[in-house]
Amino acid sequence: MKITPLDIRQKRFETALRGFSRREVEAYLELIAGEFEEVVKENIALKEEVKRTQFKVEQHQERERTLQETMVTAQRISEDLKDAAKKEAEIIIADAEHQAEKIVHGAHQRLVQVVEDINELKRQRTQFESQVRSVLDAHQKLLETFKSPTFADRDYARVEDNVAYLSQKKANGDS
Structure with a gap:
């Protein structure tokens, strides 16, 4: 049974002789009733304060849960972003390696082509030098042929000698 201040005020005691x-x-009962009141x-006020405090605590706990969930979500998103960035980096690296292989392969093919071109030019140069040498040798032989007296040159020289002899004889004989 709960005792209220009103109960204390209304309480009547039996009277006894002494x-x-x-x-x-x-x-005294009035004093106790006032103090009790x-x-x-104060108890009611404290209970209300406890309710308000409990409500605030619950709000803070709810915010804390929300913040924890947000942090967990942010952490998951961060991990997902890291994973996605890592995968994208791997793809970029793989693509770059593929491109590098294509470039190296192309450069190798170009090098092979350049070496083949150089070899062809060397072969053509050798062939050209051989042809020029052949032409020079032919011209050299031709020049040597013109330098040496030929049958016609010898006959012409004899004809000149005869013309000179006859001219002289004619000049001597007519004189």
């Missing part, structure tokens, strides 16, 4: 002073008991009011 009992307590009625005024003193009533005054303040304690009850």
Whole structure:
């Protein structure tokens, strides 16, 4: 059973022959009732404060849960972004390696082609030198042929000698 300040104020004691002073008991009961009333009011106020505090605590706990969930979500997103970035980097690297292989292969093919071209030019140069040498040798032989007296040159020289002899004889004989 709960006792209220009103219960204390309304409480009546039986009177006995040599009992307590009625005024003193009533005054004391009134004092206790007043104190008890303040304690009850304070208790009610404290209960309300506890409710408000409990409500705030619950709000803070809810915010904390939300923040924790947000942090977990952010952490997951961060991990997902890292994974995605890592995968994208791997793809970029693989693509770059593929491109590099294509470039190296193309450069190798070009090098092979350049070497083949150089070899062809060397072969053509050798062939050209051989042809030029052949032409020079032919011209050299032709020049040597013109330098040496030929049958016609010898006959012409004899004809000149005969013309000169006859011219001289004619000049001597006519004179």
